[in-house]
Amino acid sequence: MQLFLVNYDTHYEIEQLSRMFFKGLTVEKCADIPPLPQQDYILIVKTDSGFDYTVNIKRTESKSTAALDPDGPKEEMQLCLGAYKLYQSATGSGLPWGVLTGVRPVRLMRNLYKAEGDLEKVKEKFRKDYLVSEEKIDLCTNVFNIQKPVIDCGNPQDYSLYISIPFCPSRCSYCSFVSTSIKTAGHLMQGYVDNLCEEIRYTAKKAAETGLNLKTIYMGGGTPTAITAAMLEQVMKTVQECFDLSKVLEYTVEAGRPDCTDLEKLQIIKKYGATRVSINPQTFSDNVLKAIGRNHTHADFLRCVADARTAGFDSINMDLIAGLPEDTVEGFEKSLRGCIRLGAENITVHTLTLKRASNLVIKNEEHHYDDVEKMIAKNAILADYGYKPYYMYRQKSTVKNLENVGFSQNGHESLYNIYIMEEIQTIISCGAGGVSKVVAADGDLKRVYNYKYPQEYIKDFDAIIDRKDQVFDICRQFGLDR
Ligand code: SF4
Incomplete structure (x- = not known):
């Protein structure tokens, strides 16, 4: 399918929206109406008064016209609204998030709320201007309400620390x-950990000089427990020595893969002050685990959760993915109910995203994803057991344009997840693949990227320190120093 966009320059939103209806669509911007193919094209022409739309699917043509409303949403959104309505009638199906293509619907709701001061008016805007379904408006509103007190008490000098361990047992x-298999890159791990500890020490010193307050720590990757117990202890001991953990509100370590996480590592994580771990089954079905290249079984996952409880963790997150190859609606429900039965304090439900760098896409594996909406609908079960949605984000290339949602028991909401997804607090990252985001009091945000891969991170450590200096220079420019 080809979209011809005539006499209109901005095309990001319309391209994203059109791709959600028509897989593989390409866009051609033209000054005049070009010679059109016989079938399968979209023609959108900007006129003096608005937009003319034509959709041709298998030689069946649908047309519409939309006049620009000077009091309506921004022009590109009006372009999308007209296109959405025609796509919907031409294909017979709509999208749960309407014309919203952005990754952070809750942030949009918050910004509109700031401007309107009335949540009902904001919901009406979601309904009318963005054509979002009632179900998604409710989801977004619930998340907004849970996040509001957390966000309202934020202080620009607060920050969170992200520590990246970019190794995994398999891909x-x-x-x-950014994650390297320990089979091929195991020899890099000690050098990586030594540099990481150096970067953590440097970060702690600069943050203290700048007068920033550490609020949460998140160790992710990769899989932090992919490194040896001794290396994990080295990193966590460094963190404990460098920061006053008594003032840290939350300290999460991703112990995501049961095939490299044991009682010894979990006890180290607990001993050095982590308050929360994430152990991720993704699915409770062994055939699905095999299909996605994970080396562990469901029994390994159960053992790992029991070890985490033995180590003393009373806050465990479990990630699930809806839409995995070979999974079924029944299989997904079994996984969801299984997490509930195990008493997970957090359950995060992702919708499968087909990222270009993933083996699923690279190997062009054929799977059908028709059931994913039915799987996501099963999330409703969580409310019966006291779980509430507290953070949410969307990604490009997510199957059926759905979302990822973190559910939590009361009082177990992960602050870090709210901060990072809503981009309302400075995050300083250490390690390969880390991205530091400095957030000013007025919401302005600047990013500084660390090297992506462990090899370059080990080889050119001076550059890492330079980039850390850049992070703190930005903090000063933003007036975050005291
Ligand atoms: S999904 Fe997670 S556990 Fe799997 S390879 Fe990627 S980072 Fe590692």
Whole structure:
């Protein structure tokens, strides 16, 4: 399918929206109406008064016209609204998030709330201007209400520390993170950990000089428990020595993979002050685990959760993914109910995202994703057991344009997840693949990227320190120093 956009320059939103209806769509911007193919094209022409739309699917043509409303939403959004309505009638199906293509619907709701001061008016805007379904408006509103007190008491000098351990026991087929298999890169781990500890020490010193307050710590990756117990202890001991953990509100370590997480590592994580771990089954079905390239079984996951409880953790997150190859609606429900039965304090439900860098996409594996909406609908079960949605984000290329939602028991909401997803607090990152985000009091945000891969991180450590200096220079420019 080809979209011809005539006499209109801005095309990001319309391109994203059109791709959600028509897979593989390409966009051609033209000054005049070009010669059109016989079938399968979209023609959108900007006129003096608005937009003319034509959709041709298998030689069946649908047309509409939309006049620009000077009091309506921004022009590109009006372009999308007209296109959405025609796409919906031409294809017979709509999208749960309407014309919203952005990754952070809750932030949009918060910004509109700031401007309107009335949540009902904001919801009406979601309904009318963005054509969002009632179900998604409710989801967004619930998340907004839970986040509001957390966000309202934020202080610009607060920050969170992210520590990246970019190694994993094997690569999951859907993964697009910076993560290196320990089989091929195990020899890099000690050098990496030594540099990481150096970067953590430097960060702690600069943050103290700048007068920032550490609020949460998140160790992720990769899989932090992929490194040896001794290395994990080295990193966590460094963190304990460098920061006053008694003032830290939350300290999470991702112990995501049961195939590299044991009681010894979990006891180290607990001993050095972590308050929360994430142990991620992704699914409770062994055939699905095999299909996605994870080396562990469901029994390994159960053992790992029992070890985490033995180590003393009373806050455990479990990640699930809806839409995995070979999973079924029944299989997904079994996984969801299984997490509930195990008493997970947090359950995060992701919708499968087909990222370009993932093996699923690279190997062009054929799977059908027709059931994913039915799987996500099963999330309703969580409310019966006291779980509430507290953070949410969307990604490009997510199957059926759905979302990822973190659910929590009262009082177990992860602050870090709210800070990072809503971009309302400075996050300083250490380690390969880390991205520091400095957030000013007025919401302005600047990013500084660390090297992506462990090899370059080990080789050019001076550059890492230079980039850390950049982070603190930005903090000063933003007036975050005291
Ligand atoms: S465990 Fe996570 S980071 Fe590691 S390969 Fe799998 S999805 Fe990627």
